[in-house]
Amino acid sequence: MSEPLVRIAAVGKSFGATRVLDGVDLDVNRGEVVTIIGPSGSGKTTLLRCVNALETYDEGSVRVDGVEVGFRDGEAGRRPRRDRELSRIRAATGMVFQLFYLFPHLTAVENVMLGLRKVRRLGKAEARERALHWLDRVGLASRVDALPSQLSGGQQQRVGIARAVAMDPKVLLLDEITSALDPELVGEVLAVVRRLADDGMTMLVVTHEMGFAREVSDQVAFIDNGRIVQHGDPESVLRNPSGDRLRAFLSRVS
Amino acid sequence: MTGLETVLRALPSLWGGLAVTLEASALSVAFALIGGVLLGTALVFGPWPLRLPIRGLVDLIRGIPVLVLIFFVYYVGPAAGLRLGNFAAAILALSLFSASQVAEITRGAISSVHHGQMEAARAIGLTFPQRLIWVIFPQATRRFLPPWINSVTDTVKGSALISLVGIVDLMLSIQQVIGRTYDPMPFYILGALIYLAINYSLSSASRHLEARFAYVAT
Numbered sequence: 001m002s003e004p005l006v007r008i009a010a011v012g013k014s015f016g017a018t019r020v021l022d023g024v025d026l027d028v029n030r031g032e033v034v035t036i037i038g039p040s041g042s043g044k045t046t047l048l049r050c051v052n053a054l055e056t057y058d059e060g061s062v063r064v065d066g067v068e069v070g071f072r073d074g075e076a077g078r079r080p081r082r083d084r085e086l087s088r089i090r091a092a093t094g095m096v097f098q099l100f101y102l103f104p105h106l107t108a109v110e111n112v113m114l115g116l117r118k119v120r121r122l123g124k125a126e127a128r129e130r131a132l133h134w135l136d137r138v139g140l141a142s143r144v145d146a147l148p149s150q151l152s153g154g155q156q157q158r159v160g161i162a163r164a165v166a167m168d169p170k171v172l173l174l175d176e177i178t179s180a181l182d183p184e185l186v187g188e189v190l191a192v193v194r195r196l197a198d199d200g201m202t203m204l205v206v207t208h209e210m211g212f213a214r215e216v217s218d219q220v221a222f223i224d225n226g227r228i229v230q231h232g233d234p235e236s237v238l239r240n241p242s243g244d245r246l247r248a249f250l251s252r253v254s
Numbered sequence: 255m256t257g258l259e260t261v262l263r264a265l266p267s268l269w270g271g272l273a274v275t276l277e278a279s280a281l282s283v284a285f286a287l288i289g290g291v292l293l294g295t296a297l298v299f300g301p302w303p304l305r306l307p308i309r310g311l312v313d314l315i316r317g318i319p320v321l322v323l324i325f326f327v328y329y330v331g332p333a334a335g336l337r338l339g340n341f342a343a344a345i346l347a348l349s350l351f352s353a354s355q356v357a358e359i360t361r362g363a364i365s366s367v368h369h370g371q372m373e374a375a376r377a378i379g380l381t382f383p384q385r386l387i388w389v390i391f392p393q394a395t396r397r398f399l400p401p402w403i404n405s406v407t408d409t410v411k412g413s414a415l416i417s418l419v420g421i422v423d424l425m426l427s428i429q430q431v432i433g434r435t436y437d438p439m440p441f442y443i444l445g446a447l448i449y450l451a452i453n454y455s456l457s458s459a460s461r462h463l464e465a466r467f468a469y470v471a472t
Contacts, residue, residue: 029367052374052376052377054373054377081380084381084382086376087379087380087381087382087384088379089374090376090377090378090379091378091379092379093377094377094378095374095377097374097377098368099370099372101368101371101374101394102374103371103374103375103389104393105392105393113379114378114380114388114389115378115379118380119378119379119380119382119384148461153391163378164377164378166379167379180453
């Protein structure tokens with residue numbers, strides 16, 4: 001438990017003249033659930049995407065289990081990593097997307113199997129067995145051969161979660177995974193995440209579900225204009241917000 | 255002698271030409287498929303020093319009539335040290351023309367795949383070639399097939415022009431028969447029907463293929 005599993009230190013990023021991330025520090029310990037909240041455009045999704053290098057960062061450091069994600073050290077200072085190295089690094093993290101992004105040409109079980117076969121290089125039978133296990137865990141044992149288009153939003157998102165966790169990632173990144181769902185489908189997806197949290201999965205979560213954040217998080221970070229403005233345990237951040245901006249944000253979302 | 259008898263008697267001398275037309279078309283389509291998919295993929299994902307010349311080449315070739323391209327390769331090629339027989343020159347010209355179409359079709363088909371697919375494929379750790387093979391291409395195929403079959407039929411029809419550099423294809427064998435019989439009408443009709451038969455079988459084959467790739471999109 002010495003070194004945090006995810007260590008984000010002084011990370012900065014600009015899109016042109018816009019400063020999206022402005023010196024962000026955030027640690028996620030093994031087995032912890034850390035939730036990032038903040039207004040849209042505050043940089044929370046960008047921060048999450050820096051952890052698996054879907055987004056590059058200009059300054060600072062993002063380490064997952066001790067490995068710098070976006071750069072490698074060379075003789076001439078640090079250089080952006082090549083695609084092949086990034087693929088290896090990304091295989092250590094799992095990501096679930098707001099809009100699911102299931103592979104529409106593959107069935108549910110094939111969606112989960114693809115990474116197991118091609119990245120983990122498991123045999124077909126073993127990959128299938130593991131995929132079926134995880135689809136069962138997310139409550140979709142009866143829909144394994146359905147195409148994404150034949151599934152509801154909530155079911156698709158649960159396949160998305162199974163696809164990510166079946167790879168046995170060190171950390172799971174959840175990017176507003178219930179924002180695109182009809183309200184009545186939110187519960188089934190959150191229930192799956194809650195169970196993963198209980199099983200000790202390390203997670204970095206971007207969400208607008210404040211009740212959920214309060215319930216599962218070990219830490220909550222409030223980000224605004226690319227900076228973490230408030231950070232602490234969920235009680236202190238969500239129940240007794242101190243800053244004006246956080247109070248204003250919380251009154252808008254809940 | 256009726257028109258029908260004339261046609262029946264001349265038929266055997268058309269088979270050789272038909273075989274040449276089919277061979278020329280098949281070769282050009284195959285080369286164009288390989289070259290065009292590579293070029294089109296580079297147009298989407300390549301770095302600009304690669305994209306720019308490909309873009310220029312594709313636009314250039316697409317802007318030139320096939321016949322001009324065939325004459326160019328055949329007559330101007332030798333001046334540039336490219337000494338090809340008439341068949342090789344014709345195949346090269348047809349392949350170039352068709353490849354530039356396929357490149358454009360490929361680019362459009364890949365671009366039609368939602369960018370989230372690439373992200374999801376990245377997120378599970380697939381390498382770039384794996385992302386193309388297992389995620390992008392299977393989805394792009396659906397958009398690729400219909401315009402590609404159009405381009406294949408264009409190539410078959412365009413192959414009639416290789417008769418103009420002295421290759422005895424279906425077109426030229428028809429003209430040779432007409433030269434012997436002085437009866438153009440039935441042979442041009444026959445020729446049209448044969449080209450139609452080839453292209454009709456291609457488009458029905460494509461409908462089967464499209465049905466196979468028609469998963470319902472999200």
